[in-house]
Amino acid sequence: MLLDAVMPNMDGFMTALKLRENELTQRIPILMITSLKDKEDKIKALECGINDFVSKPFDKIELITRCKSYINMDKLNRKYILASKNPNTNLANKTALKDDISNNKYNQIILFKIENYTILEEFYTYEVAKKIEYEFSHKLKTLLPKSLENEILYHTADGEFATIYSNNPIFEKEFLIMKELNIFLEQVRSISIIVDGFHYDINILISFCTNLLNIFESARVGLNFAMTSKYNIVFANNIVENYTKDANQNLKTLKIIKEAIKAQKIFSYLQPIYNNTTNRIEKYESLVRLETPNGEILFPNSFLNVAKKAGYYLKITNFVIDNAFHMLKYSDYDISINLSVLDISDNYLRKHIINIIKENINLTNRIVFELLEDENCKDFDLIKDFIKEIKSYGVKIAIDDFGSGYSNFERLLSLEPDILKIDGSLVKNINKDPYSLKIVETIHTFASKMGILTVAEFVYDKEIFEIINKIGINFSQGYYIGKPENSELVLKRKK
Structure with a gap:
């Protein structure tokens, strides 16, 4: 826009003020063509x-060049505005939020997310979820308590919103902000x-946090914790400290895993x-162990989860399978190997198992693969086909930890298992808990009628061992029978 400083009815100064007050024109560049030379007028x-400014008398080429310059700048600004707004709600997005935090030194944030937003998308369709999100965004300012009102709301991800503050006193005491956020929650x-x-x-x-270096990322950590816990409101400062400790420990564990794989x-x-x-x-069950550089022996609960998340789990399983077939050559015992749905779902490992079975066909009648039930199994047909194929070579199938969680008998029978391993959480209490005893008896009765052998896990004393025998369970496993030992010691003793 071009203005003259001196105009009838309304001068250029007042016109500029009015243009800046109007939302439709407040961002448009304004050039003043003027003969005013006083410094005070220019400051005004x-x-x-x-x-x-363009001074009178003006040069036409200069005026056109200045106009083009501001038009180009305006185009860049518009691109930034589009890039920094959520297209569904027109609220500032995560990019704008992070810029504002960085440029204006905000040190407090409230991050909140529509619970189960992905389920809204799946159940009601993507379009309906977006409409719900849009309507919700327009109600937000009326829902926040007075003490937490802020002129800027951000739409940071699907179903996720934020608002930021600088030194809001309500954040000084955790119970005060919790009180206000509970009001907000009930309003919603x-x-x-x-x-x-x-x-x-x-x-x-x-999730809310205050006075942390990366407040948005920290609030995200708190929100992720809320999504996996029973809490609706989380103070992220408390979570981040533990999260950082866990992350550091995971890095240490990952380093140990890499070194152990490299050094076999x-x-x-x-x-x-x-x-x-x-x-x-x-029989013996093969249980994986890892040796650290200083000779410490690690149990699977201290490294397998990290291995899964970091992509090293399948390599570890590969070691276990190769070790088991090696041990079969030096003993007369049956050996059980644990297999998860993750293992079977991997094309390479599945093919490796089939190949090693074919190469050791004379040993397959002494191999038992123990499968852990998994309700999250997405391709059950793949599992069934794999089991059918390895059973055709004489391999036996056991269902591990049976009775610990869900147990779909129809799916179970379709796997045609040879053995049911009754979960230790039931077995360890059968001398004290009648309910556990009844469940164990029922599992054994069911298995017997189906021609399936049973193994009781966690048999840790004589009393439980005798009860297991009275029920008629076929096999016992636990510390009363024997603790896990290094396979080399077991094989030497056998010799």
Whole structure:
């Protein structure tokens, strides 16, 4: 826009002020064409929102060049505005939030997310979820308590919003901010979002933090914690400290895993499985162990989860399988190997198992693969086909930890297992808890009628061992029978 400083009815200064007050024109560059030379007039013009001056008499080429320059700048600004706004709600997005935090030194944030937003998308369709999100965004300012009102709301991700503050005193005491956020939470729960004539109830999860270096990332950590816990409101400062400790420990564990794989320090311990009928140890379960550079032996609960998340789990399983087939050549025992859905789902490992079975066809009648039930299994047909194929070579199948969680008998029977391993959480209490005893008896009765052998895990004393035998369970495994030992020691003793 071009203005003259001197105009009838309204001068250029007042016109600039009015243009800056109007939302439609407040961002448009303004050039003032003027014969005014006083410094005070120019300062006044700048304070009113003038961007630049062209002095009279003006040069036409200079004027066109200045106009083009501001038009190009305006185009860049518009691109930034588009890039820094959420297209669905027109609220500032994560890019704008991070810029504002960086440039204006905000040190407090509230981050909140529509609970189960992905389920809204799946259940009601993506379009309906976006409409719910849009309607919710327009109600937000009326829902926040007075003490937390702020002129800027951010739409940082699907179903996720934020607002930021600088030194808001309400953050000084955790119980005060918790009180205000509980009010906010109840306000949200009290409304319905109306979309296409249907009413939708909304619940949110809230994370807040203050005076941390990376407040947005820290609030995200708190929000992720809220999504996996029973809490609706989380003070992220408390979570981040533990998260940092866990992250550091995970890095240390990952380094140990890498070194162990490189040095081939992944090996097996063997735990005996006792035949309650013949009164002999006839089987061993292969249990993975890892040796650290200083010689410490690590149990799987201290490294397997990290290995899964970091992509090293399948390499460890590969070691275990190769070790088991090596041990079969030096013993007469059956050896059990644990397999997860993750293992079977991997094409390379599945093919490796089939190949090693074919190469050792004379040993397959002494191999037992123990499968852990998994309700998150997405391709059950793949599991069934794999089991059918390896059973055709004489391999036996056991269902591990049976009774610990869900147990779909129909799916179980379709796997045609040879053995059920009754979960230790039931077995360890059968001498004290009648309910556990009844479940164990029921599992054994069911298995017997189906021609399936049973193994009781966690048999840790004589009393439980005798109860297991009275029920008629075929095999016992636990510390009463024997603790896991280094496979080399077991094989030497056998010799």
